[in-house]
Amino acid sequence: MTEFRNRSAYHEYFIEEKYDAGMVLAGTEVKSIREGKISFADSFCIFFKSELWVRNLHIAEYRFGTSNNHLAVHDRKLLLNRRELKKLENKLKDKGYTIIPLRIFLSEKGLFKMEIGLARGKKLYDKRETIKDRDTQREIKRFLK
Numbered sequence: 001m002t003e004f005r006n007r008s009a010y011h012e013y014f015i016e017e018k019y020d021a022g023m024v025l026a027g028t029e030v031k032s033i034r035e036g037k038i039s040f041a042d043s044f045c046i047f048f049k050s051e052l053w054v055r056n057l058h059i060a061e062y063r064f065g066t067s068n069n070h071l072a073v074h075d076r077k078l079l080l081n082r083r084e085l086k087k088l089e090n091k092l093k094d095k096g097y098t099i100i101p102l103r104i105f106l107s108e109k110g111l112f113k114m115e116i117g118l119a120r121g122k123k124l125y126d127k128r129e130t131i132k133d134r135d136t137q138r139e140i141k142r143f144l145k
Helices: 007-012 027-034 082-092 124-144
Strands: 003-005 013-023 044-048 051-055 076-079 097-106 112-121
Touching: 007 013, 007 097, 007 112, 007 124, 013 082, 013 097, 044 082, 051 082, 051 112, 082 097
Parallel strands: none
Antiparallel strands: 003 097, 013 076, 013 112, 044 051, 044 097, 051 076, 097 112
C-alpha cells in the first residue's frame, strides 16, 4: 500500500488549505512505512526556528533493523519552499489554527511525501452536522442507484 490517511483529521477539523511536503526519513523508517506500520494518532506540526516539524507521528521500528534502527516517535522535519513556510507561519498566528498531517503517500519519484492541512478545530455540534450530512448523501446515492 502506498497511501496512508489520517481518517480522524476530517472528523476533528475543518481543512482550509492543503500542502504537499517532503519528509526527512531514515532508511529503516522508509522500510517500516512500506510495511504499513504507521499511526497518525495525536500527530501535529509545529514551527521551530522557521522550520516545520511533525510531532507524535508513530512509525514502528523496522523488525529486521539492527542497532541502527530508528526511534518510533520523534520529531521529523518537513520540507516546503520558503514562501509556503512563511504563509503557514503567518496563518498559525491567527487564533484557532493548527497544521495537521492528512496523509502520507508515495510520489512518482518513489519518495514518501506528507500532505498537511491548515486546519481549524470543530465544535461538537459541527461534528454532528458533518455526520448527518454524510448520512444524507449516502441515502441519496442509495436511492439514485
